[in-house]
Amino acid sequence: MDGSAEVFSHDALAFSVLDSEVRLAILDSLYERTVASGPLAGNATYSTIKADVDVEDSGRFSYHLDRLTDQFVTKTESGYRLAEPGREVVRLRRTGVLTEDPTVEAEPVDGACYYCGSGIQAFYRRGYLVTWCPECPGLIEHELVADGTLASLSYPPAGVTGVDIETAFERSHRRAAQAFRAMADGFCPNCGHDVTATLPPAEGGDPGDDGYGFRHVNHDGMVRFACTHCGQRRISHPLYATDDRGPMADFFAANGLDPGWDRIAAVMPWSVTGDGDELVFEAPGGTRFRVDDELEVRRE
Ligand SMILES: [Zn+2]
Ligand SMILES: [Zn+2]
Incomplete structure (x- = not known):
């Protein structure tokens, strides 16, 4: 450099x-x-x-x-x-990120696991607000992450100091949603540089050397974002990262789903299939949403 x-x-x-x-x-x-x-x-x-x-x-x-x-x-x-x-x-x-390291033990919060339907919990440790299912393996499989982890969001210590965990849970998801929207728009909310979005490789494809993100996630339809400058990386669901526009904005509004956890929990269990460079998600009831590699979403 x-x-x-x-x-x-x-x-x-x-x-x-x-x-x-x-x-x-x-x-x-x-x-x-x-x-x-x-x-x-x-x-x-x-x-x-x-x-x-x-x-x-x-x-x-x-x-x-x-x-x-x-x-x-x-x-x-x-x-x-x-x-x-x-x-x-x-x-x-x-x-508080420089000097504080609070821990908040797991407590039930308002929501259900999108995989098994159990009541979810939230805890805070080492700068991450973790949404956690006590009953199933969860989304993320990694040695640094607790079994049952459904979301692990970087969140500042000040956000859990003097704030109850339910509120911190809701805010951490809303804050992450804003970051995902920016990255789905092609820019980094941290530094303003370009962001690349990568969909999973077609079935049987090699996730490549930087397959970090796809290998550790129990879901075949997640998009990975990477900032070309500061290295910020995020993994999200493409229909959640585009919840502020097009067919997904209409879908969430029509179903009364507020921004944050309720929206990600709604789309995570939908089935996904690859079709060339595109992903096709199917909602209960048969509505299909097609996502291309530029994260344009079409309702079919
Ligand atoms: Zn579960
Ligand atoms: Zn950046």
Whole structure:
């Protein structure tokens, strides 16, 4: 990768600037004063920030503020504001992903397993909100994943801290649904680059070297998304990832199925067959939905 050494050294320099409790406190103060306080809030003055971070020594405070200025903090005629990288740092810290590792034990949530019909449960461990069936093998077969896993969604610690697991379960599915829709539209919700969508190989075909995703999933109709830049990868059901458009939007609305778990649970048990480069799903009652390799869906 050309220029990677230079990128690394710039990134290392940026992270080194953050290696200070005083500087993180300055970013927090500026966030509260100029971002969280409302859109287009004013600047914060030197003395306000200094009082917030409670550093007596002016020389020491100025040194830390100067280190942040330009990259993370913008100096204006009347004070200071947070530059976008400074905002991102505060937001990232508040998600808890850097330092928190809460565990929430499995509890029943409102829904049924799309394979066996049992009541489902949800738990949170190591940054993942897991939707789990205690009665069957589930969807994902992998040594890192509990037997019975129906969905394993990356979710920030803040989303399960002070939020009950039922709510976190619902929100994690809605949040994932938004990411799937973006990826089905061809772009990465994380970095904005192009995303490739890959349907399973035709019957008997070789999933290839990067068959990760197809080999570990107990379902023949899942689509795999991969971002060409940041490497974000997701696996979903093509009729779920396109739930906001075309025939699937109509289908879900007509059947009163809200975005999130109810929709994925509805389509997962449908039978699927390959037809050339396309997949054909059959709903109970015989309605068929055909998906091509660009994720265009047609109702037949
Ligand atoms: Zn089950
Ligand atoms: Zn990306």
